[in-house]
Amino acid sequence: MRRRPAVLVLFTVVVLLALLQGSRFLLTNDEGILLEPAQRVAAGAHPYVDFFGYMSPGSYWIQAAWFKALGVSLWAGRLPVIVDFALQCALLFWLTAWLASRRAALAVVIIFTGFQIADPTFLTAQHRWDSGTLALAGICLAIRFPSHRGLLASGALLAAASWCTPSIGLTAAALAVWLLLAGERRRLLPAFLAGMAAVTAVAAVALALQGSFTAFFQQMLWLQRNYATVNIMPYGSVIGGYGRLLEDTAGMERILRILFVGCLALPAVLPPLGLLLWLLPGVSKKAPAELRPVVLLLLMTTVTLELSAFPRADLFYLAFVAAIPYALAAAGLAHLLTLRAGAILAFTFIPLAVLFSLNNFIGAWDVRPVASPVGRLRVASHVAPELSKLLTHVRPGQSLFVYPYMPVLYFVTQASNPSRFSFMNPGMMTADDESRVLADLRAHPPEWLLNLPLSQEEFLRIFPNANGVSERFATLESWLEKNYAPVEQAPVNINGYQLWHILKQGG
Numbered sequence: 001m002r003r004r005p006a007v008l009v010l011f012t013v014v015v016l017l018a019l020l021q022g023s024r025f026l027l028t029n030d031e032g033i034l035l036e037p038a039q040r041v042a043a044g045a046h047p048y049v050d051f052f053g054y055m056s057p058g059s060y061w062i063q064a065a066w067f068k069a070l071g072v073s074l075w076a077g078r079l080p081v082i083v084d085f086a087l088q089c090a091l092l093f094w095l096t097a098w099l100a101s102r103r104a105a106l107a108v109v110i111i112f113t114g115f116q117i118a119d120p121t122f123l124t125a126q127h128r129w130d131s132g133t134l135a136l137a138g139i140c141l142a143i144r145f146p147s148h149r150g151l152l153a154s155g156a157l158l159a160a161a162s163w164c165t166p167s168i169g170l171t172a173a174a175l176a177v178w179l180l181l182a183g184e185r186r187r188l189l190p191a192f193l194a195g196m197a198a199v200t201a202v203a204a205v206a207l208a209l210q211g212s213f214t215a216f217f218q219q220m221l222w223l224q225r226n227y228a229t230v231n232i233m234p235y236g237s238v239i240g241g242y243g244r245l246l247e248d249t250a251g252m253e254r255i256l257r258i259l260f261v262g263c264l265a266l267p268a269v270l271p272p273l274g275l276l277l278w279l280l281p282g283v284s285k286k287a288p289a290e291l292r293p294v295v296l297l298l299l300m301t302t303v304t305l306e307l308s309a310f311p312r313a314d315l316f317y318l319a320f321v322a323a324i325p326y327a328l329a330a331a332g333l334a335h336l337l338t339l340r341a342g343a344i345l346a347f348t349f350i351p352l353a354v355l356f357s358l359n360n361f362i363g364a365w366d367v368r369p370v371a372s373p374v375g376r377l378r379v380a381s382h383v384a385p386e387l388s389k390l391l392t393h394v395r396p397g398q399s400l401f402v403y404p405y406m407p408v409l410y411f412v413t414q415a416s417n418p419s420r421f422s423f424m425n426p427g428m429m430t431a432d433d434e435s436r437v438l439a440d441l442r443a444h445p446p447e448w449l450l451n452l453p454l455s456q457e458e459f460l461r462i463f464p465n466a467n468g469v470s471e472r473f474a475t476l477e478s479w480l481e482k483n484y485a486p487v488e489q490a491p492v493n494i495n496g497y498q499l500w501h502i503l504k505q506g507g
Contacts, residue, residue: 005102006094009109013086016113020364021082021123023075025377025387025412027495029423031124032407035077036422038063038125039411042072048215052421052433054223057207057216058163059127073375074412077125084133085123089113091140092323095298098143099291099331107346108330114353115266116319120360128320131165132305134158135172136323139301142175143294148191151179155195163203166220170304172196178297185293230427230466233314235306236268240461263352267318270325271306275299277332286335298324373414386494387412390450393492393499399446403480404473406497409450418444424476426459427469434473441479449484449500450492 033054040051041064047053053060062080070076089109096105117123138157141150158172179189207213242261262269277283278295287295305321306313334342368384370377373396379387391413394400400415407422419440421433459471484500492499 003094005097005105006090009093010086010090013089013113014082017082017085017117017123020117020360021078021120023078023375023378024120024364024367025074025370025372025379025383026121026124026408027383027406028121028124028408029405030126031077031121032409032411033422034059034063034125034127035411036407036417038077039067039072042067046210046212048212048219049210050420053216053219054422055127056163056166056220057203057212058160058165059130061206062130062164063125072414074372074377075375077374077411081123081125081129084129085116087133088136088323091136092327095140095143095324095327096330099287099295099327100334104330104334104342104346107350108326111346111349111353112323112326114350114355114357115263116322118356118359120363122316122319126320127164128317131161131168131308132320132323134161134164135168135301135305135321139171139175139297139324142192143297146185146188148188151188151192152195155192155197156199157195159196159199159203163199165308167308167310168305170307171301174300174304175297178293178300181296182293226428226430228311230425230463230469231312232465233312233317235310235313236265236318237314238264239314239316239464241464259352263356265315267315267322267325270322270329271302271318274302274325274328274332277336278328280332280336283332283335287331295328298328302328372412374412377412383494386492389490390492390494390499392490393487394448398448399444400448400450401441401446401480402450402497403476404452404454406450406452406495409494409497415448416446418446424473426454426471426473427463427466429473434476438476438479441476445483445502447502449480449502450494450497451480451484451500452497 037045037047037051037053038060041047041060045051047057047060063077066076066079070079089112092112093105093109096108134157138154138161141157142154144150145153154175155172158168158175162169162172176189176192179185179192204213207216278287278299302324305324306318308321309317333345337345363380364378366381367378368381370379370384370388370391372387372391377387390409394413394415396414398415399418400410400413401417401419402409402423404424404426407417410417410422419437421429421437421440424434424437454471456471460466463469480500483503485503487499487501
């Protein structure tokens with residue numbers, strides 16, 4: 001009777017997130033990196049050929065399918081991540097109930113939900129939501145249906161996850177090794193590989209038909225060369241560093257801040273904790289013998305899922321693959337602790353998780369409605385006036401260039417980006433990329449410019465390991481400054497992005 005409660009969890013979380021996140025406009029760099037290109041795909045553009053594809057095509061295709069089915073709106077852009085997260089919660093409940101009990105499953109899903117929804121910008125469109133959820137579903141399917149059909153479907157899901165985030169392929173490899181480790185499972189390996197091959201063949205054919213197959217591999221090579229230049233983050237790190245979270249505190253305030261940091265660090269703490277718990281004789285002996293192969297698979301996939309976050313293995317990226325570590329830690333503690341000790345632990349963390357989630361609920365309350373080309377939005381009260389002014393100036397179909405980040409502003413204005421790039425990341429984009437952007441802009445000068453004067457201090461805060469990398473594209477910035485000037489009547493400033501208007505054509 002684990003399935004019905006899991007389905008109830010799924011629908012409860014879908015409703016909760018639809019109310020919190022569905023039409024809520026959030027300023028985040030990552031969301032537009034998926035939404036703006038996916039809209040181009042929905043309109044018939046070919047990734048890597050017609051525009052710069054930052055990621056593998058799986059999430060573009062998923063998001064474009066939602067746009068084609070429901071129309072282009074922020075609501076349609078948020079539905080995939082809402083479904084992804086709700087499915088992770090449901091599978092976490094099912095998996096923990098399988099490993100321990102429904103009581104432990106209910107406690108951990110409340111804790112998981114509370115901590116994961118605390119930051120509303122985390123629950124926005126991101127390819128890692130798709131890959132993490134598809135991988136989790138594939139693993140659970142292999143556990144629940146250890147048959148040829150079950151492993152065929154598992155292989156298909158893990159291949160789809162890899163087409164959203166290629167490093168998730170490590171988890172597929174771990175599952176294949178697990179199948180090889182025991183004779184009774186080895187016969188299922190061909191079905192698993194067939195499922196992977198089928199999805200991979202369909203994706204490859206789709207790219208070939210679009211003329212994007214060669215360009216896709218060139219883009220993956222580009223990412224291999226350039227992504228780590230600025231995106232290296234040590235395991236469990238946080239932007240700005242832990243010291244910033246504890247500075248200028250003392251006494252009880254410092255104790256409370258340390259507790260806060262400990263909760264914040266759970267995506268990094270739980271994987272080694274789960275591994276350690278299940279290696280303890282007290283846990284492994286108490287757990288039923290039939291669970292041991294399942295636990296071995298989960299321990300193996302935990303390692304590969306953590307590795308899939310590298311080179312940017314900070315807390316934000318680890319949280320996308322935190323469901324299995326939560327399940328292993330919760331189930332391990334349930335087997336190790338007495339019922340009373342387990343209840344004390346649960347009722348310590350549940351209030352903390354609820355307290356964390358209040359950050360989202362309070363923010364969702366402090367909003368104003370703003371009519372936009374992508375639907376009626378709920379916008380933070382301090383951002384709403386500036387967004388309204390932006391939408392008054394920049395009309396759908398007009399040309400706009402957003403520099404250097406924040407491509408979600410293309411999406412919300414429905415303005416046309418004349419460049420093949422939806423964002424320009426200093427240190428990652430090359431001089432050749434800068435030249436291509438400048439050529440696009442010179443050929444079709446946009447009417448509007450949203451410009452953020454990026455300081456080196458801010459650049460290094462976001463990319464702390466980018467020392468020696470310039471935060472500027474000097475030639476491009478010089479051309480922009482020569483041909484554009486800030487809007488003087490009703491000036492716009494959205495989180496530092498100032499609206500500029502063209503002075504003259506060309507340059």
